[in-house]
Amino acid sequence: MSFFSGKVVIVTGSSNGIGRGTAVLFAKHGAKVTITGRNAASLEETKKQCLQAGAKPDDILELIGEITDASFNESLITSTVQKFGNLDILVNNAGGSSVANTGKGILDIPLEEFDQMIDLNVRQVLRLSKLAVPHLEKTKGAIVNVSSITAALKLVPWPYYGASKASLDQVTVQMAGSLIKKGIRVNSVNPGPVLTNALVTAGATKDQQDTMFGGMSDSKTIPLGRIGVPDDIGKIILFFADRSQSEFLIGQILTADGGVMLKSAIFADA
C-alpha cells in the first residue's frame, strides 16, 4: 500500500502546471487532496485528471481563491480539516513571477513589484504554514516548498522574483529547524525550466511563452536535453512528503533543473 493512501494533502497552485501534476500524483497514490487556484475551469480540469488517476470524487476538495488573501488561507486549512478530518502534507507550490519589467536592472523596477513578489512567494507561505502547523503536528506531517533556481546568487531577468525565492529558501531552512521540534519535516524543491503556464500567469502572451520555453529544449541550455515537465518536480515533492522514503532529510533545498545550474556562463560552450 502507498504511504499516501488516506493521507490528507493540500497542494496550493494546483489549477495548473507543477501543482496540477503534483495533485494528480498524490491522487494516484490514494491521497485525499485539496486543490486550489483562481481559475475555476482549470481547477475543474485538475479534478478531472485526479479522478482519471483513480481518486474517488469525495477525496478531492476544490477551493477557489487568491492565495495572498489571509482569509482564504484560513479557509484552505479549516475547510480541508473539516472535510477530511486532519492534515498530513502541505505543498506550498503557488507562486510566480512578473514579466512586466523583464531584463531591467533591479533599481529600475518599481518597489511595488518587490512587495508583490514577497507577498506571493514568501508571505503567504509563512501564513499558510503557520495555520497548518497545529494540524501537521498531530500527524507528524511534512511541508514541501516550491522555490526556483532563480533563488541562487546569480543574475536573472526577474530580479525581484529571484530575491523573493532566495528569501523563501531562507524561510524553508528556518521553518525546518523550528518545526522538526514538533515532528514536522520541511524541505524545498527548486525547479529549473518546466513547461507550464508560468509565463502567461506572470503576464506574458501565450506566443511569448511558447517562444521562450521552445528555445530551451536543447542540451546547450539544459544538459539533460529537454525542458522539465510537471511530473519531474511532482515526483520529488512526493519523495520529500513520504516519511518512509525521506525521513532523514530536513531543511534540504534540492535543485531539479536537468543540469542547468552546472553550467557556468564563462564556459557556456563547454
Ligand code: NDP
Ligand atoms: P503555473 O502558472 O502553470 O501555475 C501556477 C499555479 O499557481 C496556478 O494553479 C495558479 O492558479 C496558482 N497561482 C498563482 N498565483 C496565484 C495567486 N495569486 N492566488 C492563487 N493561486 C495562484 O506555474 P508553475 O506550475 O510553473 O509554477 C508553480 C511554482 O513553480 C511557482 O511557485 C513557480 O515560481 C515555481 N517555478 C516554476 C518554474 C517553471 O519553469 N515553470 C521554474 C521554477 C520555479 P491560477 O492559474 O488558477 O490563477
